[in-house]
Amino acid sequence: MMKRIAVDLAAMGKAARGASRELAKLTTDQKNAALQAIADEIEAQAEMVLAQNALDIEDGRAKGLSDALLDRLLLTEKRMAGLAADTRNVATLSDPVGAEIEGRVLPNGIRLSRRRTPIGVLGVIYEARPNVTIDIATLSLKTGNAVILRGGSETLRSNLALVQVIQTALANQRIPRDAVQYIANPDRALVTELLHLDAYVDMIIPRGGAGLHKLCREQSTIPVITGGLGICHLYVEPGADVEGALNVIENSKVQRPSVCNALDTLLVHVDIASSFLPKLAARLNPHGVKFYADGPAFTILYTQEKTTVIEARPEDFDQEWLSLTLSVRLVDNLDEAITHIQTHGTGHSDGILTNDWKHATRFVNEIDSAAVFVNASTRFNDGGQFGLGAEVAVSTQKLHARGPMGLEALTTYKWVVYGDMHVRA
Amino acid sequence: MMKRIAVDLAAMGKAARGASRELAKLTTDQKNAALQAIADEIEAQAEMVLAQNALDIEDGRAKGLSDALLDRLLLTEKRMAGLAADTRNVATLSDPVGAEIEGRVLPNGIRLSRRRTPIGVLGVIYEARPNVTIDIATLSLKTGNAVILRGGSETLRSNLALVQVIQTALANQRIPRDAVQYIANPDRALVTELLHLDAYVDMIIPRGGAGLHKLCREQSTIPVITGGLGICHLYVEPGADVEGALNVIENSKVQRPSVCNALDTLLVHVDIASSFLPKLAARLNPHGVKFYADGPAFTILYTQEKTTVIEARPEDFDQEWLSLTLSVRLVDNLDEAITHIQTHGTGHSDGILTNDWKHATRFVNEIDSAAVFVNASTRFNDGGQFGLGAEVAVSTQKLHARGPMGLEALTTYKWVVYGDMHVRA
Numbered sequence: 001m002m003k004r005i006a007v008d009l010a011a012m013g014k015a016a017r018g019a020s021r022e023l024a025k026l027t028t029d030q031k032n033a034a035l036q037a038i039a040d041e042i043e044a045q046a047e048m049v050l051a052q053n054a055l056d057i058e059d060g061r062a063k064g065l066s067d068a069l070l071d072r073l074l075l076t077e078k079r080m081a082g083l084a085a086d087t088r089n090v091a092t093l094s095d096p097v098g099a100e101i102e103g104r105v106l107p108n109g110i111r112l113s114r115r116r117t118p119i120g121v122l123g124v125i126y127e128a129r130p131n132v133t134i135d136i137a138t139l140s141l142k143t144g145n146a147v148i149l150r151g152g153s154e155t156l157r158s159n160l161a162l163v164q165v166i167q168t169a170l171a172n173q174r175i176p177r178d179a180v181q182y183i184a185n186p187d188r189a190l191v192t193e194l195l196h197l198d199a200y201v202d203m204i205i206p207r208g209g210a211g212l213h214k215l216c217r218e219q220s221t222i223p224v225i226t227g228g229l230g231i232c233h234l235y236v237e238p239g240a241d242v243e244g245a246l247n248v249i250e251n252s253k254v255q256r257p258s259v260c261n262a263l264d265t266l267l268v269h270v271d272i273a274s275s276f277l278p279k280l281a282a283r284l285n286p287h288g289v290k291f292y293a294d295g296p297a298f299t300i301l302y303t304q305e306k307t308t309v310i311e312a313r314p315e316d317f318d319q320e321w322l323s324l325t326l327s328v329r330l331v332d333n334l335d336e337a338i339t340h341i342q343t344h345g346t347g348h349s350d351g352i353l354t355n356d357w358k359h360a361t362r363f364v365n366e367i368d369s370a371a372v373f374v375n376a377s378t379r380f381n382d383g384g385q386f387g388l389g390a391e392v393a394v395s396t397q398k399l400h401a402r403g404p405m406g407l408e409a410l411t412t413y414k415w416v417v418y419g420d421m422h423v424r425a
Numbered sequence: 426m427m428k429r430i431a432v433d434l435a436a437m438g439k440a441a442r443g444a445s446r447e448l449a450k451l452t453t454d455q456k457n458a459a460l461q462a463i464a465d466e467i468e469a470q471a472e473m474v475l476a477q478n479a480l481d482i483e484d485g486r487a488k489g490l491s492d493a494l495l496d497r498l499l500l501t502e503k504r505m506a507g508l509a510a511d512t513r514n515v516a517t518l519s520d521p522v523g524a525e526i527e528g529r530v531l532p533n534g535i536r537l538s539r540r541r542t543p544i545g546v547l548g549v550i551y552e553a554r555p556n557v558t559i560d561i562a563t564l565s566l567k568t569g570n571a572v573i574l575r576g577g578s579e580t581l582r583s584n585l586a587l588v589q590v591i592q593t594a595l596a597n598q599r600i601p602r603d604a605v606q607y608i609a610n611p612d613r614a615l616v617t618e619l620l621h622l623d624a625y626v627d628m629i630i631p632r633g634g635a636g637l638h639k640l641c642r643e644q645s646t647i648p649v650i651t652g653g654l655g656i657c658h659l660y661v662e663p664g665a666d667v668e669g670a671l672n673v674i675e676n677s678k679v680q681r682p683s684v685c686n687a688l689d690t691l692l693v694h695v696d697i698a699s700s701f702l703p704k705l706a707a708r709l710n711p712h713g714v715k716f717y718a719d720g721p722a723f724t725i726l727y728t729q730e731k732t733t734v735i736e737a738r739p740e741d742f743d744q745e746w747l748s749l750t751l752s753v754r755l756v757d758n759l760d761e762a763i764t765h766i767q768t769h770g771t772g773h774s775d776g777i778l779t780n781d782w783k784h785a786t787r788f789v790n791e792i793d794s795a796a797v798f799v800n801a802s803t804r805f806n807d808g809g810q811f812g813l814g815a816e817v818a819v820s821t822q823k824l825h826a827r828g829p830m831g832l833e834a835l836t837t838y839k840w841v842v843y844g845d846m847h848v849r850a
Contacts, residue, residue, distance in 0.1 A: 375847070
């Protein structure tokens with residue numbers, strides 16, 4: 001067990017605010033030079049970081065963490081090289097800060113513009129994955145924001161080592177170390193305290209499960225980007241290309257079942273159920289997919305070979321499975337499919353598989369989700385896939401940013417007014 | 426005293442969500458027709474509304490409300506005509522919903538776009554001004570949002586009458602009445618309940634003083650647009666056109682001293698203090714401006730004729746005056762002015778009066794306020810003045826919207842993905 005370190009969050013906040021003012025003055029070249037310096041330092045201090053990570057892994061093993069979780073915590077020489085490469089990649093991204101979003105000369109001669117600026121100070125709370133420390137710190141730096149980090153306690157030593165690496169590189173570049181700070185005490189009360197630090201922190205980004213997002217929504221006096229829960233749907237109807245539909249469903253469900261944009265519920269038009277469901281079972285059985293099917297679908301799936309199917313209770317359609325499980329329900333028409341998604345969805349990723357122009361249009365217009373799909377896998381709801389260059393988080397709320405958040409989501413704007421001693425009439 | 430009406434906020438929220446889905450399907454033409462119908466109905470039912478307003482005014486007078494407040498509550502035939510005209514004006518504004526913010530074909534052939542959509546359900550809490558009821562309801566309708574309104578208790582009857590007018594017009598246009606609902610019970614506990622209605626409400630907009638904004642920030646589990654507090658600064662330095670600077674200061678301070686973008690603190694470079702402050706006193710004295718001046722400024726202002734000046738305590742520089750009062754402080758240089766604004770400002774409206782290019786540039790880059798001014802009055806920080814067509818609120822937070830919020834701030838976007846049975850590699 002590590003000795004707990006006393007943390008003065010208000011002092012950290014104040015220091016972060018001060019650092020953010022220095023960051024806001026940096027040119028893109030200066031920020032990119034700092035990112036290169038961080039990448040170099042990650043390589044130079046890899047041994048130190050790996051030694052600290054080994055202690056985290058040792059503790060984790062002693063605590064009986066699962067192999068899957070331990071693998072998420074683990075850093076290796078190869079992974080350290082990956083972190084350095086990721087950091088250099090952030091340097092290559094285009095800098096959104098300084099862009100003039102709109103500008104014009106008003107009728108009275110005033111020149112008005114909206115200029116993109118850093119947000120200021122970010123607070124980021126995340127799961128036990130040391131790569132997120134580098135990821136968030138570098139994206140914050142690129143956009144001129146100071147950041148206060150709070151990662152999962154299982155990687156405390158690794159995170160502190162990585163933050164030390166970053167701070168060393170920053171100091172060498174004459175950028176305030178306080179631009180990237182870490183809450184070095186696993187006490188959960190500090191999370192609540194961070195959520196109330198509205199005097200210094202401008203935005204909270206939780207990265208983790210639904211429970212963390214709920215805590216932030218309920219406790220924070222600072223604007224929060226929430227997300228974290230994706231009950232995702234596909235609706236397949238007569239006329240859809242069957243082979244294509246099976247490909248999309250398979251990809252949505254099995255390509256990476258543990259993530260939020262993986263498929264949870266398949267809605268099948270009743271008219272194609274008897275032909276489509278056997279093909280679905282044949283396609284998904286080899287992956288070990290388990291079905292929770294409503295009565296009529298259960299009756300069909302139950303007779304298929306090598307198929308694991310359980311009759312669904314109503315609450316099974318409110319499940320985000322995060323595993324190789326799929327709810328299946330038959331619907332009579334598009335209206336019923338839309339109503340099901342409106343009732344059970346979380347506004348994350350929902351799609352239709354169809355060859356009907358009118359139905360596709362209605363689905364896109366009426367389904368109010370962060371990403372709406374026609375004839376494509378829900379797995380595309382991702383910053384990388386959407387070409388954003390980086391993904392800070394995925395938002396399912398509707399303010400500020402929705403869906404995958406790129407660098408722009410870490411910026412705000414200010415109105416800039418140039419006059420010639422203008423007064424308001 | 427009116428009998429208190431039982432309010433089922435969850436039922437209102439659910440109804441609002443249902444209505445919002447219908448609103449999202451309306452075309453711009455249909456929404457504009459509804460706005461015209463509301464304007465017609467305002468005219469047709471003016472007598473009924475005025476009768477209800479008269480009862481509010483009678484109650485208000487009995488409670489001993491000030492004449493200024495009573496005037497804010499009062500509706501007249503002329504003001505009713507104004508409300509109808511304002512509603513017709515909203516119909517003429519361009520509809521932001523449906524715009525494609527960005528769109529492209531990805532390398533894999535998927536067509537991706539971001540489409541502007543309504544936010545869904547808004548919750549708006551506002552002061553006792555019946556015109557705000559029409560204002561917010563029509564702007565919400567224009568952007569396809571349902572809204573739950575909660576106005577000041579002093580205008581409960583007037584607001585209920587106006588909402589009845591709106592609902593009648595909506596029903597005549599076959600739009601759900603629940604698109605615009607009003608919390609018809611002045612119990613304050615309902616405000617707190619509204620702030621926790623995250624199952625149905627997507628965004629809270631408080632319109633009122635700093636106390637209301639603080640309550641919302643602390644209590645709400647729904648994203649809130651906060652603002653409401655503006656400690657505004659101007660910094661005047663050597664080389665600035667003196668006559669122009671006096672015009673801008675006078676306009677910023679006295680044109681409408683009770684509002685949030687009015688000037689609160691003037692920072693004067695020490696080198697021009699002895700010449701500038703006497704001119705300032707001569708300019709502002711006829712308006713009855715009272716000064717709170719720091720030591721060196723006090724010494725100069727104290728000797729001016731007909732000048733009311735009090736020696737400022739440190740806390741006087743943290744005051745939003747909302748009256749004909751002005752804090753004055755001398756500073757040695759631009760750095761000291763910037764530091765003062767960073768320490769005492771609220772990020773609302775701050776400006777520099779100068780003829781120095783480098784100083785203007787530094788001020789604009791380093792002052793992180795919603796609106797930053799060079800040689801112009803702080804009073805320009807306003808949706809109308811900035812050409813937004815409408816002003817929903819003024820935000821001093823940095824997420825979603827900053828500064829004056831136009832119709833766009835009442836929208837979000839969704840990602841729309843059109844594929845040809847694409848799967849993620």
